[in-house]
Amino acid sequence: MSIITRGFRGRREAASADRVPPGQYVTRDFPVLSAGPTPHTPLDRWDFSIDGEVDEPRRWTWEEFRALPSEEVTRDIHCVTKWTKLDTVWRGVSVDTLLDGVETSADHVVQYSDGGYTTNLPLEDLLDGKAWIAFEYEGEPLEPAHGGPARVLVPHLYFWKSAKWVRGLRLLDHDEPGFWEVNGYHHYGDPWREQRYWGD
Amino acid sequence: MAGTAVLGRLTWRVADVVDVRAETPRARTLVLDVPGWAGHRAGQHVDLRLTAEDGYQAQRSYSIASAPDGTRIELTVVRVEDGEVSPYLTGEIGPGDRIELRGPVGGYFVWEPAHGGPLLLVGGGSGLAPLMAMVRLRAAVGSPAETRLLVSSRSEEDVLYRAELGRLAGGGLTVVHTLTASRPAGWSGYARRVDADMLAEVGPGPAARPHAFVCGPTPFVEAVAEALVALGHEPQRIRTERFGPTGG
Numbered sequence: 001m002s003i004i005t006r007g008f009r010g011r012r013e014a015a016s017a018d019r020v021p022p023g024q025y026v027t028r029d030f031p032v033l034s035a036g037p038t039p040h041t042p043l044d045r046w047d048f049s050i051d052g053e054v055d056e057p058r059r060w061t062w063e064e065f066r067a068l069p070s071e072e073v074t075r076d077i078h079c080v081t082k083w084t085k086l087d088t089v090w091r092g093v094s095v096d097t098l099l100d101g102v103e104t105s106a107d108h109v110v111q112y113s114d115g116g117y118t119t120n121l122p123l124e125d126l127l128d129g130k131a132w133i134a135f136e137y138e139g140e141p142l143e144p145a146h147g148g149p150a151r152v153l154v155p156h157l158y159f160w161k162s163a164k165w166v167r168g169l170r171l172l173d174h175d176e177p178g179f180w181e182v183n184g185y186h187h188y189g190d191p192w193r194e195q196r197y198w199g200d
Numbered sequence: 201m202a203g204t205a206v207l208g209r210l211t212w213r214v215a216d217v218v219d220v221r222a223e224t225p226r227a228r229t230l231v232l233d234v235p236g237w238a239g240h241r242a243g244q245h246v247d248l249r250l251t252a253e254d255g256y257q258a259q260r261s262y263s264i265a266s267a268p269d270g271t272r273i274e275l276t277v278v279r280v281e282d283g284e285v286s287p288y289l290t291g292e293i294g295p296g297d298r299i300e301l302r303g304p305v306g307g308y309f310v311w312e313p314a315h316g317g318p319l320l321l322v323g324g325g326s327g328l329a330p331l332m333a334m335v336r337l338r339a340a341v342g343s344p345a346e347t348r349l350l351v352s353s354r355s356e357e358d359v360l361y362r363a364e365l366g367r368l369a370g371g372g373l374t375v376v377h378t379l380t381a382s383r384p385a386g387w388s389g390y391a392r393r394v395d396a397d398m399l400a401e402v403g404p405g406p407a408a409r410p411h412a413f414v415c416g417p418t419p420f421v422e423a424v425a426e427a428l429v430a431l432g433h434e435p436q437r438i439r440t441e442r443f444g445p446t447g448g
Contacts, residue, residue: 002257003214005250005299007292010258011284023249023259025284032418032442035308037425037435081443082247082259115435145422183307196247197305199209 016086019076021191024084030146031083035179038144039114039165046149048098048133049168052110055103062149066135068093073132075155077162078191090153092134095126095169106171110178111152111163119163119178120187121154123171130156133166158189158196210302212249213237217297218272224358227278227326228290229265234301237271240264242333243310243413243441246273246303250285260285263330263415263441264304265361267337276360278326309441313337315411317345317372318404322394322424324352324416328360330441331413339368347373348410350402352394352420354381376402394420396427406432415441 020026043062051057060068072091078084109126112118125131134153135142142148147164154162160180181187186195194200219231245263266274279290293299311319311334319338321331328351338345353359356379369375378390378398390398404410412433414424421442428438 002212002249002251002255003298003300004253005288005293006297008250008252008258008288010250010252010256012256023257025258032422034440034442036440037429037438038422039435081261145418179308184305197210 019086020084021078022194023196024078024082024191027083027085029083030085030088031079031081032145033079033081033160034145034164035117036115040144041114041149041165041167043149047167048150050098050102050171051168052170053104053106053173054171058098058102065093065133065150068097070135071132073153075153077155077159080158080160080185080189080196084191089138090132090134091136091139092132092150092153094129095131095133096129098133098169099127102171104171106173108172108175110170110172110176111166112168112170113163114165114167117163117165117179119161120176120181121157121161122175122188125154125157126169130154156190158186158191160185161189210305212300212302214298215273215301217293217295217299220294223276223360224278226290226358227276227360229274229276230289230293231272231274232299232301234271234273237273239268240273240304241307241310241312242267242337243330244304244306244333245330246275246301247305248275248285248289249300249302250288251300258285261305263333265329265332265336267333267340276326276329276332309413309415309439311337311411311413313341313343313345317343317347318408318410319345319347320399320402320404320410320412320428321347321349322352322399322412322414322416323349324394324420324424325354325358326360327414327416327420327441327443330415332361334413335365335368335373338373344372346404348402348404349373349375350394350398351375351377352416353377353379355379356382356384356387374402394424394427396430399424399427400431406434409434409437412438413440414438416443418442 132153135150151164152162215232215234221229262275277289323331
C-alpha cells in the first residue's frame with residue numbers, strides 16, 4: 001500500500017535503475033556511518049585473527065596480512081541509510097584465502113572491530129568470492145573514517161554488514177546478533193529484499 | 201542496549217501534516233500526526249517514503265526533533281539546494297497533505313531520563329534535531345541532569361530553535377552557540393569551528409564522565425569526536441550520528 005505524495009516528482013537515475021535496490025538513491029559522495037569515534041590503531045599493534053569454532057586459531061600481523069595475495073574488486077555498495085554508491089574500487093584479501101584449510105563446524109560468523117563494533121552473518125555469505133578484508137579504496141590506503149587500516153567488504157549485503165576497523169572473524173555454531181542487530185536492524189540485511197529492520 | 205529497540209515489524213503508516221513552521225530561511229519543521237504511533241525515544245529517527253504519481257519512490261531518514269507526545273512528531277528539514285527530497289519537504293508540502301513513514305528506528309543514539317547526566321550534546325547544523333528531542337524531553341519530565349548543549353551554525357540566521365533554546369536554558373541546561381561563517385555585529389560568542397579548547401571550556405570534562413552525543417555532517421562529527429577522545433573522554437561514552445553532504 002502506498003499513497004501518492006501530492007506534488008512530489010522525484011529524480012530518477014534511469015541509467016542505473018537495475019543496480020539500485022528498492023528505497024535506495026545513488027550518491028557520488030562516500031558518506032560515513034559510525035556509532036562512535038573513529039579508532040586509530042597503529043599498524044605495529046594491528047593484527048587480524050580467525051578464531052572461535054576452528055581447529056586452530058589463525059593470526060596475521062599487518063606485514064603478514066599484506067603479504068597475502070590480494071585482488072582488486074569493483075562493486076556497488078548499499079547503505080541502510082538509503083545511499084547506494086556504484087562501481088567502488090577496492091583492494092583486499094579474499095576471505096576464502098584467510099579461511100583456506102581451516103577446519104570448522106561453524107555456520108555463523110561475528111566480525112569484530114576496534115572500538116567494540118560487531119556484526120553477524122552466515123559463514124556462507126563470506127565464502128566463494130563474496131567477501132574481502134579490504135585495505136585500499138580507489139587506489140589509496142583506506143582512510144580511518146572509512147574503516148582503515150582494514151575493513152570487511154561484503155557488498156551483497158547492506159554495508160553495516162561490512163565492519164570497519166575489523167580485527168577478526170569469530171566462527172560460531174550459532175547466530176549471535178551484533179551491534180546494530182540488537183538495536184533494531186535486520187539480522188541478515190539483503191538490500192534487494194529491503195531487509196533494513198527487524199521483521200522486514 | 202540489547203532489547204531496548206522497537207520490537208516487531210516497522211510498518212508503513214500514513215501521517216497527516218498538521219502544521220509547518222519556518223525555522224530559518226532554509227529549514228522548516230513538519231508537525232505530523234501519526235495514527236497508531238506508539239511513541240519514540242529521544243534521538244531516534246523515522247524513514248519517510250515519497251511516491252510520485254508514476255509510482256517512483258524515494259526514501260529518506262530524518263531524526264525526530266520533538267519529545268514523545270502522543271501521536272505527534274516533529275521533523276526539521278534543512279533544504280539541500282540540489283537535493284531530491286528536501287526541496288519538496290521545505291517547499292511544496294503543507295498542512296492537509298499526507299506522507300508515509302515508518303519508525304521509530306535506532307536504539308543506540310538515544311537518551312532517556314533514567315540514564316541521568318551529565319550530558320554533553322554537540323550539534324552541527326540540522327544535527328541539532330535529535331539533540332533537541334533530548335533537551336525537550338529533559339524539560340518535559342523535569343530531569344535535573346546537568347546538560348551542556350553546544351550548537352554550531354553557519355550564521356545567526358541559520359540557528360535552529362534559537363528562541364526556544366533561549367527559553368529552555370537555565371536550571372542545569374547551558375546552551376552555547378558558535379557561528380562558523382558569519383557573525384552579527386557585536387557577537388560575543390564563539391566564532392569558529394568546534395575544537396578541543398572550546399569543548400574543554402564548555403565542559404563537562406572527562407572526570408565528570410558525561411554521556412556525549414554528537415550529531416552533524418561527517419567532517420564535523422569526526423572533528424568533535426576526535427577532540428573529545430583527545431581531551432580524555434572515554435570513546436564508549438561518545439555516541440555519534442553522521443550524515444553526508446548530499447542526499448537531502
